[in-house]
Amino acid sequence: GAVVSQHPSRVICKSGTSVKIECRSLDFQATTMFWYRQFPKQSLMLMATSNEGSKATYEQGVEKDKFLINHASLTLSTLTVTSAHPEDSSFYICSARTSGAHEQYFGPGTRLTVT
Amino acid sequence: GNSVTQMEGPVTLSEEAFLTINCTYTATGYPSLFWYVQYPGEGLQLLLKATKADDKGSNKGFEATYRKETTSFHLEKGSVQVSDSAVYFCALTLGTSYGKLTFGQGTILTVHP
Numbered sequence: 128g129a130v131v132s133q134h135p136s137r138v139i140c141k142s143g144t145s146v147k148i149e150c151r152s153l154d155f156q157a158t159t160m161f162w163y164r165q166f167p168k169q170s171l172m173l174m175a176t177s178n179e180g181s182k183a184t185y186e187q188g189v190e191k192d193k194f195l196i197n198h199a200s201l202t203l204s205t206l207t208v209t210s211a212h213p214e215d216s217s218f219y220i221c222s223a224r225t226s227g228a229h230e231q232y233f234g235p236g237t238r239l240t241v242t
Numbered sequence: 243g244n245s246v247t248q249m250e251g252p253v254t255l256s257e258e259a260f261l262t263i264n265c266t267y268t269a270t271g272y273p274s275l276f277w278y279v280q281y282p283g284e285g286l287q288l289l290l291k292a293t294k295a296d297d298k299g300s301n302k303g304f305e306a307t308y309r310k311e312t313t314s315f316h317l318e319k320g321s322v323q324v325s326d327s328a329v330y331f332c333a334l335t336l337g338t339s340y341g342k343l344t345f346g347q348g349t350i351l352t353v354h355p
Contacts, residue, residue: 161342170345170346170347170348171331171345173343173344220285222286222343230291231341231343232288233285233286233287234285235283236285
């Protein structure tokens with residue numbers, strides 16, 4: 128089946144620094160990738176949708192200058208949390224799908240802790 | 243707007259018990275409906291789906307029927323196993339939303355031997 132990986136799986140950073148999270152589709156071409164945030168015991172909140180080669184579309188209330196998304200190739204999207212603060216601590220999950228498909232394949236998630 | 247509501251958890255069952263997790267939705271249009279499962283420490287996996295009214299999705303002994311009249315997509319399994327312990331998410335997508343999923347809040351299921 129289709130596999131999506133994320134790196135790193137866990138990261139701890141100091142307040143004010145930036146962190147980059149990678150999302151890769153390992154065995155298929157992902158024309159669209161999605162980034163979600165999941166709070167403890169809560170559902171996934173869609174942050175943004177990125178299509179290869181174009182700017183990401185952010186959901187209402189998500190700061191695009193704080194959460195930089197790049198989808199430079201059909202197998203890689205990155206999320207950079209800039210000037211991270213403790214309130215950015217969360218579980219970030221990406222998913223990927225091919226053009227025209229309903230199904231999304233999810234990565235295992237990245238646990239970000241900002242101290 | 244679109245929304246998905248799942249029954250409150252956590253749900254705790256004994257092995258071989260019958261499972262129902264309720265899911266209802268609100269959508270503008272005709273959504274496709276999904277159940278995803280998240281095992282401890284892992285990413286979400288698609289469990290089953292249904293793309294039109296009266297369709298029944300099934301996988302690994304789990305079933306859910308797309309009920310347009312009650313806007314529901316309840317998840318059922320006749321006999322749960324300890325290995326079914328996970329978080330279950332109901333979700334929908336609309337054809338006009340370019341694949342964006344709207345998730346319910348998730349239901350934690352714990353199955354005891």
